[in-house]
Amino acid sequence: MAPNYKETLNLPRTDFPMKANLASREPDFLRVWEETRLYEQIQKAREGAELFVLHDGPPFANGDVHMGTALNKILKDMVVKSQTMLGKRAPFVPGWDCHGLPIEYKVVKESRGLAPLEIRKRCEAFARRFIDIQREQFKRLGVFGDWGNPYLTMNPG
């Protein structure tokens, strides 16, 4: 009987899966990044390095993230990640534009004749709701940043 030479070969071995299953596997990475506070780790690792500030132009806190906004944020993230890997300290503070006609228009259209203070309260609630929605959608795209402490144009300070 012929010997089984196959066993003597150094055939490749890996657990790295052929199939990516990105949509289901990516959230696991997001969880680990969040748990290990990866953004803060990166900032700490580059402490004292040359600073590269990409300042985020704030999108309106209105509606879901569409492909145009996604392109913008991903391009920014690729700049930030690559500058980081080139050795620089590249913090990213995401922002939202909270005031303005688009939101007020929707609120006023829903219920006309409100007093200014009531309009403002409803607008703020509206803006905060979409900031939360958009924040999750941006994070889901793998965009790194100080998501816990973004800048909002409606913040008092």
Added chain:
Amino acid sequence: MAEILRVIATFVEKGLVYVSKKPVFWSSGAQTALAEAEVEYQERDDQAVFVKFPIATGQLAGKASIAIWTTTPWTLPANLVIAVDAKEIYVVQEFRREGVSEVLVLADKLVDAFSLATGFQPTGEPMQTFPGTKLEGFGAQHPLLPRTSMILTAEFVTMDTGTGAVHVAPGHGEDDYALGSKNGFPIFSPVDDHGRYTEEVGIPELVGKYVFDANRDIVRMLRDREVLLGEQNFHHSYPYCWRSKTPIIFRAVDQFFIRIDDLRAAALDAITKVDWIPLWGENRIAGTVESRPDWVISRQRSWGVPLPVFYSGSGEPILNANWIRRLADLVAVRGSNVWFELSDSELARELGLPPGTTKGSDTIDVWIDSGVSHRAVCARRPELHDPAEMYLEATDQHRGWFQSSLMTSVALNNRAPYKTCVTHGFVVDLDGKKISKSSTYDKPVEASHFVSKHGADLVRLWASSINYTDDVPFSEEMFTRLGDTYRRMRNTLRILHGNLFDLLVSDVADVGSRSTTAATTLIDRWIVDRLDGVIGECRAAYESFEFHKVYHTINQFCAVDLSSLYIDITKDRMYCDAPNSPRRRATQLAMHRIYDALCRLLAPVLAFTSEEAWRYLGGNASVHLQLFPEVRASQRDTYVNTAVDRLLKLRAVIGQALEKARQQKLIGNSLEARVILRCERKLIDGISRDELEEFFIVGELVLEEANEPSAVVERTSFAKCARCWRHRETVGKSRTHPDLCDRCEDVVQARLSST
């Protein structure tokens, strides 16, 4: 918000803010003044009219009428002036139409066009001709109201359309306003917030009517009074409120402005000190800054930062920097709702203002909110600084955020708030149409749709693959091609990783300290040099923010250099050599370097997949904490590149011969081939036959000298090794393992003796 108010205080201090009645873009749908960026243009049909104003004073009084043309009949009740060009020639000419005779004054150049449009034919020679300046100061009877309008000369009069005599309503247009206010006319604008005539209009039946609906009535009145010379349908592009989709009116209201003229020169200078990517951005923004009018910063809305304007007991507006700063301190603690919560007297008490002071009700243009983020965010957060290294937005932001930020930064710091300004195009579908969440666009546009279907890394791969300085094509179908590229990259990583299973960490650590080239064959030296090239290209591309170059470089490297050459050629040694044979280990080290480098180079693009692959390398820290790989060699290995280039050409020659032999059923696969390669010997100088056979993946290679390269394929007479399947001269020579080649016998023997 407090910081936004403090910036306004500074502007007030510098004298940049003023109040004035001025025609602004007014949305009657949203009842607010609009910024230029909130205006969009739509095609629209309007009724244009030719109207006569009988000349009432001056030399032509009672003898002729001046003919005007307008596309907005609803502004005629607010007409106070008729403008003519000073130098152009005007005629006094009799016209006839169906027995009606009119003596009219209009520009000589536009007589024919007027005839064509109205049917009035000139009869005889002009009665008089003179330059427009001669008309200056004449009065003309208003066609609808008991008053006269004055004829003035102005530079904005053109000879393109109309009559060369332009209807001017200072409360309803930019040029109109400038001419009217220069000559002391009131900024008359008898229209309310909803776009309806007020009583001031002076024509009772129009009061309360929406101006765009009143166009018909006005045309009828003009006809009834026999002052309508003609009408025509006029198709033009007209400004609309981007939000309420109602046509804009120019309407004069009390508004607060930032004086741009005081900032313009410094802004233009600041623009030249910024890096614009792409380059044409510089002209785009310079053009915008050159032509932009004063900035209307007041909005008649509730949802915004309160415009910190106070009114004295007698109703005079007060802009006071110290008061505004006190308000800012209050807002910093209690939020801006305090402006709306407190009554006038409570607020006055809180801020220490004179009793009787009241607050305004406007809010600040949101373009100020975001336009001062360089101060409110970059300058104030400890981890950032101002100016920022980069702003990166879509191309419409030359008019928007880039410009608003520039203006406020010039006012505060006399420089731009950014060192580099990058723009990207719009996402368009394959027909070049901008994708948007509108009723006319029925395909999905939400990023979450594509993320949950294809994964974020594929969306990121798409973003990296395009040259974003142009408009960016996008469609669901593109994911097919992107998926192929992704799988190729992933599979390359997987194959590389599969070959590293028995590489010891100590081997990898060791590699830096000893000379790797000694045990390294040509193909290893070549791939390591290629990797250096790829690293250099990718680093340069990342440094210049050209991500599509990273995409193409890595894709090419995976598809050609790795998959179809290096991995294929080294398969035999990787699978069949003794595990620790020097050439196998050398290849493993090269593969390890490549794998490591690819993970890092791909990390900004494939943020998830690179992390996944990186974990299989065994480290704990994220790939995103790493640095990009460095180019190792101080210079490219020209010897090895020349040598491999030559071998690749010979490989192509052999490939053709092999293909022919396969078609003729002479051989099944290339390992059964005996290849007689004829070429100049110097092409393969210094490369062993073993290495050549491996490189060409053939059973047996015979070399003959020739000027022109050619190859002949025969079936080899050597027997096939049962282990490596190569046909080798040594198969059958051994007593113990007659079915093996010498290499495989050594490997098997070694395994036997070690167990």
